[in-house]
Amino acid sequence: MARDKPKDTRPLQVYTLVVELGRLDGDGLPDTASGGGMILYAPGRDEPEAVRDAVRILKDAGLNPLDVESHGTAEEQRADGVDLGQEELDLMDRARAENSVVVAQKEAYYD
Template sequence: MEKQKKPSRQQVYTLLVQIGRKDGDGLPEGATGAALMCFASGVDEAEAVRETVAILKQADTAPLDVTGYGTLAEREAQGHEIDPDERALMQRALDENAVIVAQMTPFFGDEKTL
């Protein structure tokens, strides 16, 4: 008996994840951590956060904090300008039910936040 595919309730959330240092994390020498801009699919923001943290841990990073910026529609309602490249990455995250790391900004010295 074939399962009928239900319409997806997945949405893509924009998340800013701060990571600390961990052996094998791939951050540049001298970095104290980094901020990762991620697009993650989920039925709600909590699921997107859980999936993102789990994947980042599997990738030998040390997630410390996650800030959610909402869905594409929520960001647009807040007046965020979203360029075509960012929209394409968000669509890819949705199509692949994935977490996409769109940008990494390493921290050096006393920097702790963006």
């Protein structure tokens, strides 16, 4: 009989992620764009989980994430002297409450 994996009871944290996008057919970026970037808020029990889940969701959405840079949780950013605006905090709260990735910004890049 297989044992069930113990449930992870650590609280969800929300991480600010900056994602660099490459091109794929049907990715929704303008035809003349060379790629793109996104800022998103991703929940996870830890940073690796948040990054893995965000990358999986972006790939499922037909995007091509090339690189992900984490800026940490709101608490970590505050400790680094970052002044977060209310809109950012509201989006982070939404990501936590819905346990889902929230895209704050998407931008196309041009060479």
